[in-house]
Amino acid sequence: MIAVTQQSQTVHIDLGDRSYPIVIAADLLARSSTYAQCPPAAQALIVTNSTVQPLYAAQLKAALESKYQQVHTVVLPDGEAHKDWQTLNLIFDGLLSKGCDRKTVLFALGGGVVGDMTGFAAASYMRGVPFVQVPTTLLSQVDSSVGGKTAINHPLGKNMIGAFYQPQLVVCDLASLDTLPAREVSAGLAEIIKYGPIADMEFFEWLEAHMDALRSLEPAALMHAVKRSVEIKAWVVGQDEKEAGLRAILNFGHTFGHAIEAGMGYGNWLHGEGVGAGMVMAAHLSQRLGLVDASFVDRLTLLIARAGLPTRGAVIDATDNAGAYLEHMRVDKKAQAGEIRFVLIDGLGNATMRSAPDSLVREVIDACCMQGVGIQG
Amino acid sequence: MIAVTQQSQTVHIDLGDRSYPIVIAADLLARSSTYAQCPPAAQALIVTNSTVQPLYAAQLKAALESKYQQVHTVVLPDGEAHKDWQTLNLIFDGLLSKGCDRKTVLFALGGGVVGDMTGFAAASYMRGVPFVQVPTTLLSQVDSSVGGKTAINHPLGKNMIGAFYQPQLVVCDLASLDTLPAREVSAGLAEIIKYGPIADMEFFEWLEAHMDALRSLEPAALMHAVKRSVEIKAWVVGQDEKEAGLRAILNFGHTFGHAIEAGMGYGNWLHGEGVGAGMVMAAHLSQRLGLVDASFVDRLTLLIARAGLPTRGAVIDATDNAGAYLEHMRVDKKAQAGEIRFVLIDGLGNATMRSAPDSLVREVIDACCMQGVGIQG
CATH class of the missing domain: 3.40.50.1970 (Rossmann fold)
Structure with a gap:
């Protein structure tokens, strides 16, 4: 130490x-x-x-x-x-x-x-x-x-x-x-990574520079990553304890991620693994809506991969995979009157809550999923 | 109407x-x-x-x-x-x-x-x-x-x-x-009666004068009884939403009553029936502690009987009835570190929270319980 x-x-x-x-x-x-x-x-x-x-x-x-x-x-x-x-x-x-x-x-x-x-x-x-x-x-x-x-x-x-x-x-x-097993360290890194795109790109850059140190649990790197993550979370929760608005941005990657977790049966994918692949999918959706460019999607995908996390969603239904994702996402707590509310990145370091056309969401799911990926357990 | x-x-x-x-x-x-x-x-x-x-x-x-x-x-x-x-x-x-x-x-x-x-x-x-x-x-x-x-x-x-x-x-x-079946009207009257001894003896006197009208559901009597009960409850809850102190007085009769309900198996005695017999027992305990005199105990017992409620507790354990009551009462939410906190009447219209020696509580239970009483269903 x-x-x-x-x-x-x-x-x-x-x-x-x-x-x-x-x-x-x-x-x-x-x-x-x-x-x-x-x-x-x-x-x-x-x-x-x-x-x-x-x-x-x-x-x-x-x-x-x-x-x-x-x-x-x-x-x-x-x-x-x-x-x-x-x-x-x-x-x-x-x-x-x-x-x-x-x-x-x-x-x-x-x-x-x-x-x-x-x-x-x-x-x-x-x-x-x-x-x-x-x-x-x-x-x-x-x-x-x-x-x-x-x-x-x-x-x-x-x-x-x-x-x-x-x-x-x-x-x-x-x-x-x-x-902590390495797989769970990676799962934790997913929630750390998310704080960058939604709130603090300087922290994202720091993570790009220190990902290897974090995976090997270097104490000084861990201290900074935990402290900065908790500071950002404290700032968000202090403004919106009961998720009336802003707090929902902490769920970046979670809407797609929950669909994977639920679709694969709880416990097969770790929560952080679902969030890892889910952030990639949410970034793709942000790009297709014109909110970020492809270079950001690539940069986020690379960091998620370096964290040891899956960057593609699982196929949860062989017949209609996108339909199965949509069904799970419609019971997400952020959904309102059946409309799915996605946390998207709208410019680097800034999150927004948006709905999106089903057709576009289906395209993202089709492009981002692959049979049998991401299950390392 | x-x-x-x-x-x-x-x-x-x-x-x-x-x-x-x-x-x-x-x-x-x-x-x-x-x-x-x-x-x-x-x-x-x-x-x-x-x-x-x-x-x-x-x-x-x-x-x-x-x-x-x-x-x-x-x-x-x-x-x-x-x-x-x-x-x-x-x-x-x-x-x-x-x-x-x-x-x-x-x-x-x-x-x-x-x-x-x-x-x-x-x-x-x-x-x-x-x-x-x-x-x-x-x-x-x-x-x-x-x-x-x-x-x-x-x-x-x-x-x-x-x-x-x-x-x-x-x-x-x-x-x-x-x-509403008559038995359930009586059960409701138990919770109305309780507001008198704990907060408003004028209301208690009004109930003595209008008990027959209430049991026959006379609209004007019902309106006054419901409104005054709710006013007293609103006053108490407004001061102590989460039962840090004062609010517990609303549980007058409930500590003994819950023991009867639990001991007889939930659903055999109605909640209000347990509270009816429980108020009599709590009044007896108040008297034995020198907080009220025997005439108040008699007056309360009579009003509870006129409401169509049991005035004696059930025997919930043939071997050690008082012991069984004490065991149930020790898991009451008002208990602290295993000490039972009773809501007692300390002068007419005024409630207090007190513990009491087990021996005294046993005397009250022995004096106030009778095999097979109160079950009218």
């Missing part, structure tokens, strides 16, 4: 009485002092999954035991395929069987799925208990653990059931990324 | 940007003008149950069709026993299968169970869509449809999973009470 990562950096999400800090550093997770400002309670409950539990749960439990009399742990099965009610209910079973009251603090220890489910459990248990995000994946550190979106999936759509519910604190321990 | 009920009365719940009106009158439900201020959308979805659907769903649908292009209906099985995730999911299935977007307005047509479930579905669908309460039972008009508490039950506790989520409008159609 080099010196720069031993300094912790703090980014504030400014949402009035729902404001909270995001603390970024190496080796935060196991320190009691990290949690000094957490709400007091008799009990705390760590929610984690079967992959992360053996790596970090004991450390977190030990750190919390100086503050909470009882620290329980609920271990969920790992993966997006389990982001459902049955698995969510394991958290409620744990809370109720331990007699946890409405002051109990929940700690989400893991990636985006653990964070989204723990957040929704916290929002709903006794109509709301406090929670803390301790994201251990790159994707959840730079995106899902920040901003208060919580949810579970429904068989007919991803993240369809949830709440806007803000954590008390987000703890980004960069050292926890050391155990 | 006499003239007074044809004038509509409006009570405002003042919660900043979450404020909304409660409109009370006869024959509101079927009028398009009732819904003029509801949010615009392409689609609306009526949630009702199998008992209420044949009585009022067609009228409500017709009234809404002048405002919404498509009005769908989801019919839930009737009863507290169905206040669970499986039934809640019928609402999500309906919303997603009809392609409902995040502007879709939900209408809860029915009693407290329909209102609580529709409210939680609205809070959670796509992280929040607007909803309107159209309560058709006395209990839901005077209590559950007002104030934004939404929830479903968990096998280990009532209303354990939910949200604070305010409706856009509450429509109390007094004429819809004409079809």
Whole structure:
């Protein structure tokens, strides 16, 4: 570790009485002092999954035991395929069987799925208990653990059931990324890359220069990428907590990406992989609508490829692939009265929300999809 | 109908940007003008149950069709026993299968169970869509449809999973009470009676004078009882939306009542019946703690009996009845670190939150319970 990562950096999400800090550093997770400002309670409950539990749960439990009399742990099965009610209910079973009251603090220890489910459990248990995000994946550190979106999936759509519910604190321990498989590092890079085209092309250029350093988890590069991503997200969420407008730009690449994830069955493509291919497709659509030129599409596609991500969508239906994409996209939460709302790039560093003719969208899907691509697991 | 009920009365719940009106009158439900201020959308979805659907769903649908292009209906099985995730999911299935977007307005047509479930579905669908309460039972008009508490039950506790989520409008159609079974009128009277001891003894005296008129659904009496109940609730909720303190007084009788409901299996005792017997038990506990005298306990018990409600708790465990009550009460949401918090009467018209020694609570339970009482269904 080099010196720069031993300094912790703090980014504030400014949402009035729902404001909270995001603390970024190496080796935060196991320190009691990290949690000094957490709400007091008799009990705390760590929610984690079967992959992360053996790596970090004991450390977190030990750190919390100086503050909470009882620290329980609920271990969920790992993966997006389990982001459902049955698995969510394991958290409620744990809370109720331990007699946890409405002051109990929940700690989400893991990636985006653990964070989204723990957040929704916290929002709903006794109509709301406090929670803390301790994201251990790159994707959840730079995106899902920040901003208060919580949810579970429904068989007919991803993240369809949830709440806007803000954590008390987000703890980004960069050292926890050391155990992350390369495929998941790439998935996290997708959400980092997206901040460039929608908000900050200087950051995009920095990513072009530091992609190799990021893939090898160089601490100084990680610190900058996580901090800048979280700053951009904080700026967007601070203006539009409940996605009335601006916040939707954070979903660049997600409309196409969700269609791939849903079409392939949740869990086959990682979320970040869907976003990677989805950003390429959204860039192509932006170009066909005359909003960006081909050189930008090529530049973005190259960076996504260098991040180790798929740059083409999967064929999700052999008979009518574009039709299958459109059907999935029409149940996207951003759709209104059946009209799909795409996040498009309108000049470098600037996003816009637009609908597009089905025929044009079909052309993009036909041009950007290839049988059997992108599944590396 | 006499003239007074044809004038509509409006009570405002003042919660900043979450404020909304409660409109009370006869024959509101079927009028398009009732819904003029509801949010615009392409689609609306009526949630009702199998008992209420044949009585009022067609009228409500017709009234809404002048405002919404498509009005769908989801019919839930009737009863507290169905206040669970499986039934809640019928609402999500309906919303997603009809392609409902995040502007879709939900209408809860029915009693407290329909209102609580529709409210939680609205809070959670796509992280929040607007909803309107159209309560058709006395209990839901005077209590559950007002104030934004939404929830479903968990096998280990009532209303354990939910949200604070305010409706856009509450429509109390007094004429819809004409079809209400007498047992449910009595259950509604329990929640009306509670407002006296906790906040307004003048209203309690009015109830003593008008109990017979209320049980025979005299319009002028109903209008006053509903309006005064809602006014008191609005005053309490306006000061403490999320039950940080004062709002808990609205649960007078509910701690014991929930234990009866849970102990007997949800749906065997109506909620209002549990509250009726529970208020008697809470009054006895208040007396044993020296907060009220025996004459108040007798007076309250008599009024509860005149409302057609049980005045004694059920025996929920033949071996250790008081122990079983205590166990249920320890998972009550008001409990903190295993200590039960009772809503007690501390002088007429004034409620307080207190814990009490287990031995005293056991005495009250032993004195107030009788095998096989109160189940009239």
